[in-house]
Amino acid sequence: MVSDLLDCTRAANGQLTVAPKPTEVAPIVVETLHTLRPSATQKGLDLFMDLPSTAWLMVKVDPVRLRQVLANLVDNAIKFTTxxxxxxxxQRDLxxxxxxLCLTVTDTGCGIRPGDTARIFERLSQTAETIDERRQGLGLGLYICSELIQRHGGRIWVESELGQGSTFCLTLPRCSVSTSHSS
Incomplete structure (x- = not known):
């Protein structure tokens, strides 16, 4: 929570930084799922990675910040899935x-009310589904995710149906051929 508060303050002051570099997506996804697997297993949930092996998955991002975004999205999915x-x-082709590159985090959880899908990315936003003593948080995680993805030149959105789960989508700039070979 302290880290979220600090990042929120940095975002408000224009000081939330990213240091993009050519980065492979798959190892970050594997590491994130490995880290969060015990929480998922404890709740009786399965975590999967569905990235095509033939896809060009090199993006220009800050790997630490991408890990932060994915961890937040997967952690939220764990919280709201039974x-x-x-x-x-x-991954989805656009x-x-x-x-x-469009990455997706899809869950079979409780879903989000249609009127809440736009505002969940606002600072301190919480929906009726999140205001529950078992799901502690400040309502800053998705706001920070949105700020970080925008600072990478991407966008983030959610597709959801109440009671049917959610898919969070985020876009990241692909590396050009010359960028991926120069490092």
Missing amino acids: APGTITVG DDEPEV
């Missing part, structure tokens, strides 16, 4: 945006 449930980190 057993038996699944959480999958995957035909109209070939210059970006």
